[in-house]
Amino acid sequence: MTSSIPKHSRTIMLLACLPALAVLAREEPAKKDLRAFFAINCIVCHGADGSARGADGSRLKGQDFTNPKDMKGFTDAELAKTIRKGKAFGRMPSFKDRLSEAEIMEMVLQVVRKAEKGKTIAPEEPVK
Numbered sequence: 001m002t003s004s005i006p007k008h009s010r011t012i013m014l015l016a017c018l019p020a021l022a023v024l025a026r027e028e029p030a031k032k033d034l035r036a037f038f039a040i041n042c043i044v045c046h047g048a049d050g051s052a053r054g055a056d057g058s059r060l061k062g063q064d065f066t067n068p069k070d071m072k073g074f075t076d077a078e079l080a081k082t083i084r085k086g087k088a089f090g091r092m093p094s095f096k097d098r099l100s101e102a103e104i105m106e107m108v109l110q111v112v113r114k115a116e117k118g119k120t121i122a123p124e125e126p127v128k
């Protein structure tokens, strides 16, 4: 059976679908290992366990996530906003170009809020 749609129109219709596919692809990215992301991008200021202490016990620049008294003062939305926008005139960098909104919230709930003193935030997959 021959289609009544001319061949070039079919090609155009096919091409017209590509942006939609791109959108779909963007909405389901491979899930990022946020603990690995933390181990690479955050520990210089927040420490391997989130306590803002270096391996030698020295105080690093970032917020101590393992101090419940401090952490109670922040809502999840505030923590997410800091990761998104940065803070303290860039001493806390913005990560909005590298983490999606969903990833930022997951970072808050699954990594930052769960930090425990002395417990290394180990990646799900070993960092290569």
Ligand code: HEC
Pocket (backbone or CB within 6 Å): 037, 038, 041, 042, 043, 044, 045, 046, 061, 062, 063, 074, 078, 079, 080, 082, 083, 087, 088, 091, 092, 093, 095, 107, 112
């Ligand atoms: C170059 C240092 C640096 C790096 C890298 C860094 N931070 Fe921070 N972060 C800071 C500083 C400094 C503060 C505290 C700002 C203050 O005292 O007001 C902070 C605060 C925070 C807070 C506390 C919320 C708040 O409003 O103070 C969160 C949550 C946070 N950082 C998450 C992260 C995450 C997640 C990463 C990695 C993706 C990261 N930070 C990387 C320096 C850093």
